[in-house]
Amino acid sequence: MQPRAVDAAGVAHDYAGADARIVSLVPSLTETLFALGLERQIVGRTGFCVHPRNKVRAVPKVGGTKAVKLDALRALRPTHLIVNIDENERDTVEQLRAFVPHIVVTHPQTPRDNLALYALLGAIFGREDEAQRLSTALDACLREAAAHTFAAQNVLYLIWREPWMSVARDTYIAAMLRLVNWHTLPDVHGGSVGAARYPTVDFDDAPWLARVDRVLLSSEPYRFTAAHRDALAGDPRLRGKRIELIDGEMTSWYGVRAIHGIAYLLRRTAAA
Known part of the structure; x- marks a missing residue:
């Protein structure tokens, strides 16, 4: 008998068998399941699960990472559901337990945590x-x-506007950036779950803003564009700071994308 694998919720899982029917509610893990060669067993995904583009189109959608269509998911008769503590609503996951036999909970918080994720x-x-x-x-x-x-840099990594939102230092994104000696401001920790992991930022009430070297505008969840970058470049509160767009998938997607994400950050620092 194969040893049982323990997920981020402390639940032990037996080997699923070749007839497993998998629904993934985590875009980066949908991509990872394909990278593991499981495409014949993936029967459902969210609308945000867009990689690998040439294969994922054939997989039925069950809504979003948070707005899950329960009836659509139930109809797929999944044996296994892949979820994430940060990305999926706990109440929704609890409702899904009523008809999904096996729910695999994930919660990588650093790039190195992906090693355990792959193994799981x-x-x-x-x-x-x-x-x-x-x-x-x-x-x-x-x-x-x-x-x-790498030269140390203080960075303001923005994921949203109206209001401006950044990332706490104990998020996966901040851990990825530290690989190239980029340190996120504000210097706060948000805990394992909750809104505090993504603090709002008031440019008029942020004394630490003077220490920021780079402002990084992520492509997700808010899709910042060159127009946003150019507008911020004219903001006197950010005078003298480098303001750049950054690929959010490369910094926030774990699983197989972490491999590409680290290479992406290495290229960016080499070109800086």
Whole structure:
């Protein structure tokens, strides 16, 4: 008998078997399930699960990461549901427990946590070799980042406007940025869950703003554009700071995307 795999909620999962029917409510993990070779067993996904583009179109949608269509999901008869503590509503997940036999809870908080994530999914779905290949690739990226010396930068990483919202230092995004010695401001910690992980920012009441070197405008969840960048460049409160667009998928998506995300950050710092 194979050993049981324990998820982020402390629940042990047995090997799923070849007839597993998987619904993923986490875009980055939908992509990772495909990378593990599970495309024949993925029967549902959210509308935000858009990678890999050439394959995911064939998978039925069950709403969004938070606005889940329960009846549509039920109709797919899933045996396994993949969720995330940050991205999915707890109340919704509890409702889904009524008809989904196995709910796999994930919560990576640092890039290195993806190693355990690969192992978890590989063990549950019988893709240990594929999971090991992802782990080897990620470990190589982490080693490459650790081998470099980067100039320290304080960054304001914005994920929303009206109101402006940033990220706490104990988020996955902040941990990714620290790989290249970029440190998020404000210097706050938000805990494991909740709105405090994504604090609002008032440019008129932020004494720490003077210490910011770069303002990074993420492509998600708010899709910042060059027009937003140019408008902020003219804001006297941000005078003298580099204001740049950044690919939010590369910094916030875990799973297989972490491998590409680290390489992306290394390229950005090399070009800076």
